Amino acid sequence: xxxxxxxxxxxxxxxxxxDTIGRAAxxxxxxxxxxxxxxxxxxxxxxxxDRDITVRALAVGMMPDTPVREVASHGxxxxxxxxxxxxxxxxxxxxxxxxMPVIDHQRRLVGMLSLGDIATRGDSVSRDELANTLEAVxxxxxxxxxxxxxxxxxxxxxxxxxxxxxxASRKRLH
Numbered sequence: 001x002x003x004x005x006x007x008x009x010x011x012x013x014x015x016x017x018x019d020t021i022g023r024a025a026x027x028x029x030x031x032x033x034x035x036x037x038x039x040x041x042x043x044x045x046x047x048x049x050d051r052d053i054t055v056r057a058l059a060v061g062m063m064p065d066t067p068v069r070e071v072a073s074h075g076x077x078x079x080x081x082x083x084x085x086x087x088x089x090x091x092x093x094x095x096x097x098x099x100m101p102v103i104d105h106q107r108r109l110v111g112m113l114s115l116g117d118i119a120t121r122g123d124s125v126s127r128d129e130l131a132n133t134l135e136a137v138x139x140x141x142x143x144x145x146x147x148x149x150x151x152x153x154x155x156x157x158x159x160x161x162x163x164x165x166x167x168a169s170r171k172r173l174h
Contacts, residue, residue, distance in 0.1 A: 002084075002085040002086075002121075002122050003081070003082050003083065003084065003085065004079055004080065004081050004082065004083050004084075004085060004088060004102055004111075004113055005081040005082060005102070005110075005111070006085075006121070007085060007113070007117045007118065007121035007122050008081065008102050008110075008111035008112060008113045008117055009111055009112050009113070009114065009117060010110070010111045012037060012101075012109060012111060012112050013027055013031050013033065013036060014036060014037045014038070014039045014109065015027065015036045015037075015038055015039075015048060015068050016038070016039065016040065016068065017038055017040060017045065017046075017067065017068050017069035017072070018067055018068070018069070019067070019068045020064060020065050020066060020067060020068065021048075021053050021057050021062070021064060021065075021066050021067075021068060021071055022064030022065060024036055024048055024053065024068055025050075025053055025064070028050055034049060034050045034051075035047055035048065035049040035050070035099060036048050036049075037076075037101045037109055037112070038068055038069070038072045039109055042108040042109055043107055043108065043109070044076070044078060044101050044103055044107075044109045045074065046072040046073055046074040046075070046076050047072060047073050047076035047101065048068055048071065048072040048073070049073070052071050052072060052073060053071060056071045057070075057071045076101060077091070077095050077097060077100060078100060078101045078102065078103050079091070079100055079101075079102055079103075079113065080102070080103060080104070080105065081102050081103070081104050081110050081111065082105075085118060085122050088100065088113065089115075089118055089122075092113075092115065098114060098115055099112055099113065099114040099115070100112070100113045100114075101113075
């Protein structure tokens, strides 16, 4: 049984809430990533995706100098670095996530977990389970049945220490 810290990616590029979406887009291009954790220091407070920049900012006329905090998704799901990989893979499937921020028990961002990490570094994952997860995260939202809230789901709001740990909404983060 693998733990997240055994297979996660540790070199994570982040943005601050005060950074601009233009700078975030440049980082995404430079590092060939489609999402960036938004951190206040090392505390995870949300996620910014290329879709957030396109749909929430550019499509409504915001400029590249718009602060990340105005566009980023708050309440991003996350996992602890010592969580079980199989359980988190199931959580990623339910939440339709290709990648998930990883925090330690001091609530600091320590890595990112992707389906690619699970596929290439996990030793307990079966090809069928991984294929099912990939299928689930790739389904359009309208085709999915609304899953029940998972008590293990965690949000960036809880990770940042702003409130008690509560299950995050089952809505897909856009």
